[in-house]
Amino acid sequence: MITRLKGRPNFSGELLFDDYTITFRNDPLLIAFGIACVSIMIIGYTVNIYMHHLDKDVFFLILYAVMLLFGIFYIAFFRKKYIAAKKMHKKIIKPKSIKLVKITPIKKNIIFTFKLHNNSQQKFKCRNNIKSDKLLAFLKNHKVKLVTK
Structure with a gap:
């Protein structure tokens, strides 16, 4: 089952994830x-x-x-x-390629900064709701290092 997170205006686009991958999508x-x-x-x-x-x-x-x-x-x-x-459009990330995820909560929103093993990073800002909690659970299940700021 694919879960879709809508991005906030600063980092517009969407983040889709299922049991195996995370996909970033937007419209450049x-x-x-x-x-x-x-x-x-x-x-x-x-x-x-x-x-x-x-x-x-x-x-x-x-x-x-x-x-x-x-x-x-x-x-x-x-x-x-x-x-x-x-750079972000249609980028597919497997949990194995993520070095760490920096989580920054801001009022009603949350910013995920994905740092990858190839020294690149992807930022995604979305609402702090059930879907973002599912993403956190997905990352924890795959034993990705989470850093809360």
Whole structure:
């Protein structure tokens, strides 16, 4: 039986596990689509600044500049998310390949940091509920080292 945990917004996606494997799944193309849309908006704001740079109305120039900076910040922030999502997409982990799992409880959520034997790590943030307890039981059954922070 496959159990699915939905990720929280910071580490979106889902974690699926059954009796043998843990699978990470998400949609990096959705993040790429958002980056492409904001890129088109940035081009529009740049054209508006260029076309109106001689106007005496400074309000719209400031507005275009602020929106341009916001768009650049958005792309820089979500570029990192896209790279992380692409690395995590359809990654299958067997319990034998996990060195340790760091567990960080935060209010109603819990963050699992899977450190693997090949020195890579995967983070997953989800609600602290029955399904996350099932994941903890699954990890304990396979004798994975758990570290609570």
